[in-house]
Amino acid sequence: MTQGSWLAIDAMGGDKGLEVMLAGVAAARSRAQDLRFFLVGDEAAIRAGLADHPTLSAASEIVHAPVVIGGHDKPSQAIRRAKTSSMGIAIDLVKQGRAGAAISSGNTGALMAMAKLALRTMPGIERPALAALLPSLGETDTVMLDLGANAESDARNLVQFAVMGAAYARTALDLSRPRVALLNIGTEELKGNDVVRDAAAALRAAPHLPLDFCGYIEGDRLSRGEVDVIVCDGFTGNIALKTAEGTARFVGDLLKRAFRSSTRSKIGFLISRPATELLRHHLDPNNHNGAVFLGLNGLVVKSHGGANEAGVANAIAVAAKMVRDDLARRIAEDLGNFEARAA
Incomplete structure (x- = not known):
């Protein structure tokens, strides 16, 4: 069995509990029969839950972890319990080379802190970044990073994020030369602060990279599908992501409310239901679940805390x-190619 066939699952993370996590793992296994899983958490609870998923049980190994990292635990507290927690042990299985990736729906800050401490950043990477796929009006989704791993970033960090985001887009979206843009307050070259302008200058001077740098993009164009990768610092990215999610819920x-306001509106809803169902599906975060920590010596994927079975x-x-x-x-x-050319 190859390393890539095994994934480590923090079975105790997430808002909806072990039952939903196991159902999601079972659904993933049904789509990809070659996958095998380390299910990390309370052994007795996991074993009882697997009674409802006999196929998954045959493809899994339970790794007992007595501690669960809570949603309100500080990263510093979580790190001290890394060796006994389901989250920490799942990451350690990646570090040992026994699992190809770790997946958790738990505390994002704790997951980032544990992953960075255990796996360390790749040579040449100063800071890891959190990247996710966002729905768009284009032919594919859009990669956005950083979404919260780093509150502040300098120009060199943003360039590295662009390189990592483009590599992710080539893999996740099957694009040979992803279109990359920096999130800014305008599209003119003189807009933005020194950090953004310096990062743009460095990317313009690197045509050898397997990406097409498109300059700047504003916040109102995030979902238009005009670029494939959007790069920003984690503070800006997290606010932009939460704003987009909140707007989607507001529209829904x-x-x-509009369709329930009158009998005529209810009739209109029945007529337009196929279109509204398509909208609901497109905006459902479960259909775009799975943010990746890029830049570490190992893969760690963050699942939304409130993800359902399909989202997991x-x-x-x-x-x-x-x-x-x-x-x-x-x-x-x-x-490495970018650094060699720059030197």
Whole structure:
């Protein structure tokens, strides 16, 4: 059995509990029969839950972990319990080379801190970044990073994020030369602060990279599908992501309220239901679940804390694809090429 066939699952993470996590893992296994899993957490609870998933049971190994990292635990507290927690042990299985990736729906800050401490950053990478796929009006989704791993970033960090994001887009979206843009307050060359302008200058001076740098993009164009990778610091990215998610929920709730306002509106809802169902599916975060920590010596995927069975399965599918396509190698090659040319 190859390393890439095994994935480590933090079975105790997430808001919806062990039952949903196991159902999601079982759904992922049904789509990809070659996958095998380390299910990390309370052994008795996992064994009882596997009674409902006999096929998954045959493809899994339970790794007992007595401690669960809570949603309100500080990263510093979580790190001290890394060796006994389901999250920490799942990451350690990647460090040992026994699993190709770790997947957790738990505390994002704790997961980032544990992963960075255990796996360390790749040579040449100063800071890891959190990247995710966002729905767009284009032919494919859009990669966005950093979404919260780093509150502050300098120009060199943003350039590295661009290189990593492009490698991720080539893998996840099957693009040979992803279109990359920096998130900014305008599209003119003189817009933005020194950090963004210096990063743009460095990317313009690197045409040898396997990406097409498109300059700047504003926040109102995030979902238009005009670029494939959007790069920013983690503070900006996290706010932009949460704003987009909140707007999507607002639109959905507004439509529900409008369709319930009168008998005529209810009839209109029945007529337009296929279109509204398509909208709901497109905006459902479970269909785009699975953010990846890029730049580490090992793959770690963050599943949304409130993900349902389908969302967990999608996060696992993201992890499996990254392992199969050897994302870490692609990032290392691209970054090495950039550094050599720059020197």
